[in-house]
Structures are given as structure tokens and as C-alpha cells.
Amino acid sequence: MLGIVVVWGAATVTFIGMQLLPGDKATLIVGGGSLGGATPEVLAAITREYGLDRPLIAQYGDFLARLIHGDLGTSYQRGAPVAELIWSQLGSTVVLALGAAVLGFVLAVVLATSTAARPRGRAVTSTVELVLLSTPSAWVGILALTVFSFELRIFPAIGNDGIASLVLPWVTLALPIAAALAQVMRDGLERALEQPFATTVLSRGATHGRLRWRHVARHSLIPVLTLSGWSLAELLGGVVIVETVFARAGIGQLLVTAVTSRDFPVVAGVVILSAVVFVVVNVIVDALYRVVDPRLRETTP
Incomplete structure (x- = not known):
């Protein structure tokens, strides 16, 4: 249970950090304006497609829902799923x-x-x-x-x-x-x-x-x-x-x-992966305590 709280905390802090960083996310998704500049219509379409015009609480809910299903989102710069890039x-x-x-x-x-x-x-x-x-x-x-x-x-x-x-x-x-x-x-x-x-x-x-x-x-x-x-x-x-x-x-x-490159979904994916690895390792360590010291097996219910 505590491990789930740790991962949730890491995901929440990452989401908040992504929101506090300056810059328009729709502009970042089209390459930060490096492709000759996107028209307002294109930026508006991307904003709607990624749900960036929705309230923050709704975006946060979608973010957590995707994580529960193993979806880390799509890279802004590479256009590929973050999970595939990490893998x-x-x-x-x-x-x-x-x-x-x-x-x-x-x-x-x-x-x-x-x-x-x-x-x-x-x-x-x-x-x-x-x-x-x-x-x-x-x-x-x-x-x-x-x-x-x-x-x-x-x-x-x-x-x-x-x-x-x-x-x-x-x-x-x-x-x-x-x-x-x-x-x-x-x-x-x-x-x-x-x-x-x-x-x-x-x-x-x-x-x-x-x-x-x-x-x-x-x-x-x-x-x-x-x-x-x-x-x-x-x-x-x-x-x-x-x-x-x-x-x-x-x-x-x-x-x-x-x-x-301020590719927020990739940053978030790596941070969340690190939190998951940290939790898994600590669970393994807790099990190893009982292997190394048999006295812990006798006192642990």
C-alpha cells in the first residue's frame, strides 16, 4: 500500500511540475515553433486533441487514468509513445x-x-x-x-x-x-x-x-x-x-x-519509472531482511 502512495506522489508532483513550467504545450507539441510557426488554428486543434483546454483537475484525472492502464502518454518531440521510447x-x-x-x-x-x-x-x-x-x-x-x-x-x-x-x-x-x-x-x-x-x-x-x-x-x-x-x-x-x-x-x-527540449511526457515517464523501481527494490530488500536474519522471521507475523 505504501508503495502505491509513493508512486502516486511521484506522479502527482511530476504533473504539478509540468503545469508550473513556462511555455505553451501546444507550441511545444508542434516543435516549439521551429517548423516555420504554427497557425492559431493548428494550435487550437492540438489543444483540443490533447485536452489542454480542459480544467486542470480533469487533466490530472486523465493523467492518472492513463497511468493506471500503463499509458505514459506520447512524446511531444518524437511523436512516439513514451513507453516505447523508454523500453x-x-x-x-x-x-x-x-x-x-x-x-x-x-x-x-x-x-x-x-x-x-x-x-x-x-x-x-x-x-x-x-x-x-x-x-x-x-x-x-x-x-x-x-x-x-x-x-x-x-x-x-x-x-x-x-x-x-x-x-x-x-x-x-x-x-x-x-x-x-x-x-x-x-x-x-x-x-x-x-x-x-x-x-x-x-x-x-x-x-x-x-x-x-x-x-x-x-x-x-x-x-x-x-x-x-x-x-x-x-x-x-x-x-x-x-x-x-x-x-x-x-x-x-x-x-x-x-x-x-522540454518534452514533459518523457520526463514524467522516466520519473514515474524511477519511483516504481524504487518501490520494487525496497519490497525486495524487506524480504531479504528475513533471509539474512532468521530472527526477523520469528518476530514477524
Whole structure:
């Protein structure tokens, strides 16, 4: 139920924002006057066709009704259904986001488990993580392009051509996520290592490596799951930046183009899709809480 409220709230805020932005929508639909100027008759016909002359409350009702039926409207600039435009770019963005999420999680696990309760390693990695968290993704992407594409020529600079073109975008997106998750996971590991069960496991002949990977790591996953909402927001925002820096096709590029051309239906469609993804991910995270910590299954009705 709460997820429905979140999506409805995102849709409502988007609709209000579309109404507050300046400009005549009928003019935008015919290309902003760039096609030689539309006659008043043409603009009036478009206004009637799109229902722009109806009261705002009626337009809002139509907007919600279309959303319920999965209709995100039609792009002003491209004349194509917004759902089709998003679907055509979704695959590239999903590959980019999922790859970055997996890479970020793996890096976080390696950093946290290898430096927890080790003062020297913790000091070095904590400093690096702080730098990564404080550095804008755009700057990291440009630096990666400069070094690995323009200077060393190891990876392609732009485009969607194979795995090689994904490496730098993946790393650019994954580094800040890995830095944040590693800090939280390391704190959880260090608290777990101080628990009596850790001493018991060691007394039974287990190595420190086995203790960390087999017994302690699971205890640090709860705070990591709690940060998943932030990680998702970082991914959604980072995708727009990374796809722009690396000139990759995807939802981010589609959104930037739509904002630049004031293509309101496309902007609204991407925002609503982001809200739906956020809700779905949080539902999955709630389910994973019970998988990671069996005690939650016992206390949850």
C-alpha cells in the first residue's frame, strides 16, 4: 500500500511540475515553433486533441487514468509513445546499473572483510573511501576517460560497443557505492568480531579468514541492506551523468534530451519509472531482511 502512495506522489508532483513550467504545450507539441510557426488554428486543434483546454483537475484525472492502464502518454518531440521510447533504451541502462551494483557490492565486501579490525588497512581504505564519496561522478568519469581512453587507449571513449565500452562506466558508478557500503559493512564486521561467538569459532580451530567469510560477514549485511535505498538513488542519479559523460544510449540520455527540449511526457515517464523501481527494490530488500536474519522471521507475523 505504501508503495502505491509513493508512486502516486511521484506522479502527482511530476504533473504539478509540468503545469508550473513556462511555455505553451501546444507550441511545444508542434516543435516549439521551429517548423516555420504554427497557425492559431493548428494550435487550437492540438489543444483540443490533447485536452489542454480542459480544467486542470480533469487533466490530472486523465493523467492518472492513463497511468493506471500503463499509458505514459506520447512524446511531444518524437511523436512516439513514451513507453516505447523508454523500453527501447531500458536494456542499455539496466546492464549499466546492474553491472555497477554488482561490482560495487563485490568491492565493498572485499574491502570490508580484508580491513576490518586491522588498524593500518582500515586507516588507508577509509581515507580512499572518503575521497571517493566526496568526488563527483562526472569528474571520476572524465578522469577515467583521460587516463584509460585518451592516454593509454585501453578502453573505448564513447558508445555502446561491447563489454569494453562498459568497463569505465561500471567503475565510475561502482566506486562511490563501494566506498559507502564498505564503511558500513566494516563497522558491522568489527562489532561481530567482538561477539562471544567469534571467540568460540576460533577456539574450534577455524582460521581468521574462515571466521570472517563464513560466520561474521552475514552479520554485516543488515546495515548494507538498509543502505540499499541510498545506493539505488546513487545509481539512478549516476546513470544520467555517466551516460552523458560516456555518450551512451540509455534512460539517462533520454531524460537529458527530454529536459533540454522540454518534452514533459518523457520526463514524467522516466520519473514515474524511477519511483516504481524504487518501490520494487525496497519490497525486495524487506524480504531479504528475513533471509539474512532468521530472527526477523520469528518476530514477524
